[in-house]
Structures are given as structure tokens and as C-alpha cells.
Amino acid sequence: MDNLTWTGSLGTILNPALVVAAGLFAIAVVLQILASLVVEPYRAQTLPDGRLSRRGGVTGLIERAPQYLLWALILIVLGYLVGGVVAPYGKAGIVGAVSKQLTPVWIALVATYAVSIRYKRRLGLYGKLFDSTVGMIGFGIVMFWVYTAFFSSVGGMIATHDPLSQVSGLKNKLPGTAVPNATDFAMGAHYLLGGDNLARDVFSRMVLGSWEVVKIAPLATMFAFMVGITLGVPAGYYGGKLDTVLSFLANLILAFPVILLFYLLVTPEIVMTGIPSYMAAVLFVFPVLFAMVFLNARFRTDPKKRNVILGVVVGAMVWAYLSLISQPGTVMAFLPAALDLFNIPPGILVVFVSVVFVNSPTVFRIVRGLTLDLSTRDYVAAAQTRGEGPWYIMLWEILPNARGPLIVDFCLRIGYTTILLGTLGFFGLGLPPESPDWGSTINEGRKLLSIYPHPALPPALALLSLVLGLNLLADGLREESLRD
């Protein structure tokens, strides 16, 4: 069986075009930046017939050229991807084959965008995201990885090989190497992005690694937000001793170098002592507390309704909480197996807990600052005059008004959590060494980096793109939430 080249027969037309377009684009961008230092910015005039004027001549061309070339570049890249999906396996090279594997993701992305843009006026802040280019690009990248994670792990699609199976003869082989005993020219006949040091498929590991991130990062960030909000709002609203003590504790955790903290917390020895279970028991209680106070403050005036809502919601949450922290074989094993809804492997629990622990002080500080600012507003004074309770004011008057910055920070913080998870993997902490998550894969690949860079590069670029997507998404959201 033949090995795949990068672009196959599709490349004979598209490769020269790509090189030319990319070269011209680079030149055009440099020219544009240089020109913007010299030339005064142009102010568009409205012409009598209602159209806008634009700058002509060489300067105008310099200003617009990068835009056109960018479109050309995007078209060429789309050509590779669409060509890969349409052409039979192997005809469009590695890029085409990868694109073909990702077909479900492309379909889901197109569907999401079509629906969202169609109904964007009815979708609130989410819909407004589709008014900003930056936000749309960021959202696209994030959703790309979310769909990839979902389809590859739950759907069992995208990945071409098992992430743990080793194929002899493919150790450290270059991208596009054919699997020795494959017979037909179809999916799984090649290691699309090469083999790693243990002869496992780099592409499948990268794709499945996204699931590790998508599984942990948003959830951990959400828990950190729950902890930060539940403690930060009262600290900012009441001030005084409570604030002093909580702020001191937050600063204490923040003064720890993150990596030292990880090295102390995320070790098999610490897991043995059961400290992560205790920490989980403390940290995970905050969402329950939050929901309880939140609902109680709202429905306090109508005890009957409150009792029903509180009973259902908090009952379900307490059950989830108990089955979350109860773990057979650890210090916290009190729930009978029949009632235990799910179990988290201790290796993942310790990672989860320490990431929440590291993130929550920062969230606390942000929420506290916002509350300090918002509690001087008139609507808070009005609520106080009306005789509302302090918790109602905190959770139903102040918190909704702080949502803009909090949503933006939430996106940024998921990105930061992704980086933290990668850091843990990079130092080989927490997750098992054969786990396909990006940090561990980078850690494994870096040992032979100067000879075989291909196992480490895909997870590194994947992590970079996901975090970049989240940052762009946060930027878009900030732009749109500032607009109104």
C-alpha cells in the first residue's frame, strides 16, 4: 500500500495557488501596516445617492488588498477541505483524508451556523454573537472542538484507530504512513498524522484528547464560578470581617505558584490520603448552597411554592452531590451502590478538584469587585427601601447586572482551565500516562522533539486553537455586550 502525501492529486492545482496567495497576503499586510503609519486615516463620506465613498488610488488598493487576498486564502483552504470530503479516500492526500474523517463535524457546524444566523434576532446575547466577525470565528473554533470531542468519543466516529492500540512497525513513522497489513484503500489504512513513540495513531489520540478537555474544563470552570459567586457576592455586599477573612484566604491561595500547588496536590500519595475527596466534599457543596439560597430568596414570600421548588431542585442536587463525592474504595464511601448515580475515577477527581481550587479565588476577586461597584447603585438602594432581604438583593438585583463581565470571564477562564489541564498533563500529573489528553501527549512527544516533532505538534496546535477560539469568543461577547 502506498503512503499518503500531504495533499495528493488535489495539491497539484491548489498548492501553487496557496503559495502565491499566502506570499502576496504577507506582503500586503506588511505594506498595509507600514502605510498606516504614514498615511492619515480615511474618513468615508456619504455620497449624494446614499452610498459611502472609499479611498481610491494606490493607497486605497493597499488598504483593501489584504482583505481580498484573505478571501482568496480562505477559498483555497475551503477547496482543500471540500475536495477532501468529496474526493474518494486518498485522492486528496492527508489533508483530504482528515477532512473526510471530520465530515460529521462539518455538517454539524454548518447546521449550527445556518440555524443561528437565521434566528439570530430571537436568540438574545447568543444571537448577537453572530453580528461580530471575531465572535463568529471564535465560536466556530470552539464548536469545532466540541463537536469533534462529542462525535469521536460518544459517537465513535472521527478517530481512525483505537487511541491505545499499537501497530508494530509504525513507531515514530511520519504522517501518511500506511498501516502494514491494511488491504483496502479506505479509512484506517493509514496513520494520518503519523505514529508516536509507542506506535499509536497521533490523529486518533489528538481527536479523542479533545474529549478529555471538553469533559473537564467547562464543568470545572462552572464549579469555580459557583464557589466564587457564592463567596464573592456576600463578601462584596457585607464587607467587614467576612470580606477581610475571605479576601485573605483568596490571596493566600493566589500567592501559591500554581505548579507548586499542583505538585503538592495532584500526586498518587495525596489521593491515597483522601484529601481530594474532602476537598470535593467542600467545593461541590457550593452549587447546592447557591441554588438553595437563590431559590429561597426568590420564592420566600410564597412558602408553599417555595417548599415544592426547593424540595425538588435541592433534593435532586443533594442526591447528585452525594453520589458525586461518595466513591467506593476511598474515605468517602457511604452511599450504597444502588443509590450511587455515578463514580469519578480518583485520578480525574483530583485533577478536577485542584483546577476548581486554583480558579475559584480569582473568580471570587472579580465577583467581589463587581459587587462592590454595583451595590452603590440606585436600584440596590430602591430594593433596600422596599424591604427586600439581603440575599434577594445580592442574587436577584446585583448578580444579574454583573452577568456581562462574568460571561466574558467565563469564556476566558475555560481557556485558562484548558491551559492548566495541559500544564498538569505536561508534568505528568493526575491523568494516567496513556491518557490521550493533549498535555500528556505533548509531554510524551517532547522527549524526542528534535528528531520526531510530529507526535507533539498536533496536540500543541489543537490546544492553541481551542484556547484561541475561546479568547476570540470572549472578545466577541465583550464587544457585543458593551454595545447595548
Added chain:
Amino acid sequence: MGLFVLRRFGVMILTALCLTFVVFVLTNLEPNLEKLAKTQGNARMSDEQVQTWLSNRGYDRADFVKYGEWLGVLPGYVIEGADGETRSRCLRPGVDPEAAPRFCGILQGDWGFSTVFKEDVSKIVLTRLSQTGKLMGWVMLVMVPSALIIGVLAGMREGSRLDRSLSTVSIVTTATPEYVSGVIFITVFASSAVGLKWFNGSATSAMEDITFLNFTLPVLTVALYGMGYIARMTRASMTEVMTAQYIRTARLKGVSFRNIVLKHALRNALIAPFTVIMLQFPWLLNGVVIVETLFNFKGFGWTLVQAAGNNDIEMLLGVSVVSVFVVLTTQLISDIGYVFLNPRIRIS
């Protein structure tokens, strides 16, 4: 001002005490001590042997007592072990037992003895810190000016093409953690397979002799991640200043754009980034750990990883004291610096 500094100093010492105690408790947990015994003694020790090894060296006593000894407020232990050998906390190899002091803690200037490196902690911390200091110094030299230039250029005309391209660059760098940029840099610039082979992929030789070849990649890797953040802060502060009343006045007076930026806006726009740069130090510490591991540069971060991996208690405590000191001092400097730089606060 004096009172403010004094109070901050008090909080700093309290924080340092709490933090070191937390580190102390975590490193002195049962399984960690067992690991220590097995790495220091031998890996096949039975449980009883581990117990005697630990009690011979005073590890099995209460945490508070041990912590007091480390601080130097309690006298160091002198234990006649089960094997008949007398061990003392304050005794170093090759020193006469009679001459050993009674107290030997951090208050007496004794940072303890590293079980991994077999040397005084203070000595190791000093040599390793000087190595990392070199790295940090170069990182600052690269990072701060370039971040400020990018931020000011982007912020002087908000929404312009230049602003958008530079903002994109800074978003990309903030999204690139050190282990990603390091891997990319090594692949592109140092890999023997596909790369350009311009630089060395390892910085081990930089410990004796820093050259352009062996130090560029580590410095760039650390600098890049912090740069985007500082640049974005600078940009935000610059755009804010550029919309201020006095800038409009200057513009209406007919001052040229270059003079507005350089003489009127720049100084005020640089107040906020100053605090950000100062608060960036603790983050640099993280980056340094990653980069030193990746490029095999045996500095402070590398020491931290070694000490933590082997549960070297006193080394870890030394490392945490230093890092807490760095974090809190930079916070203090940023607060004081903010007061000095901002004329509105300084005069009132």
C-alpha cells in the same frame, strides 16, 4: 505611607507563615513521608523499617513541633535512633556534634538540608535563583518593551487596521501557553528533522555561558505568553487616555499627532501597565518552571520540579518561601509604584 507599608508587611509575613505551614503539612502526610523514606533509604523497605527510618530522623513527631523546629522557635531534635546512631537536626555531615547549634531554623538563617541534592537549601536556592534571574532578566528585557510598543501602537488609533492586526497578534500570544510555543519553536527553529536549525533546542549550556544560540528560544517562549497580556492592558489604557479631554484640547490646539502620543498621552497611559507588569512576575515564575523543564535549564523552576517529585521537604519549603516572597513583594511594589506614578493619588 509608612503605616501602609508596615501593614502590608505584616500581612505578608502572616501569608508566608500560613503558606509554608500548608506546604509543611502536605509534605509531611503519611504517604509522602513513606515515599521519602523509600527514596532515601531503599525502595524495598518493609513497613516497620520505614517506621524506624522515620522515627530515627524525627519525622514521626507532631507537625507543629517539626514546623517550630524549621522556623527556629523550638530547639532542633537530637534523637538516639534504634540503630544506636545519634542524629541531630542541626548536625551537618562532617561537623563536630559538640559544635552544632541548639536552634537551627529559618530565623537563625538555616534553611535546612536538601535530601535530594545533599546540600544546604540556602546554597541551592541561591545558585539556582541566580540562574533563573538571568532568564527572567532577559525575558523582561524582551517582553516589556515589545509589549509596551505593541500596546501603544495599537491603542493610539482605536479600531484602525494597525490596531486590529496588533490586537490579533496579542490575542494569539495570550492563547499560547509556554509548553505549546516551546514545542512549536523547537520544531521550527531547532529540530534536526525538519527545522531551520538556527538555535539550540536545549539551554543546558546556557548555565555557564549564555549565547544567542542557546538562550533565544527559552527567553522567547516565556516572553511571548506574558507579552500579549501586557500589550492588551497597555492598549486598553492607551485608548482610554486618547479619548480624554486634554488630548482633545491638545489636538484642537494643533499639536501634531506624534507629539500628542509621545508627550501628552504616553506617560499617563503607562501607569496601568506598570502594575500589570509587576503582577506578571508570579506568572513568569510558572512559565519559568515549564520552560526550564522543557529546555533542560537547571534553574529555580527545575529545582522545584525535582524537589516536589522527590518530596524533599525542606527544599520545597525554601522554594515556597522564595516564591511567596516574590509574589508578595511584587504586589507591594505595584501598589507603592501606582501611588508614586499617579499624580492624582500622590498629591492628595
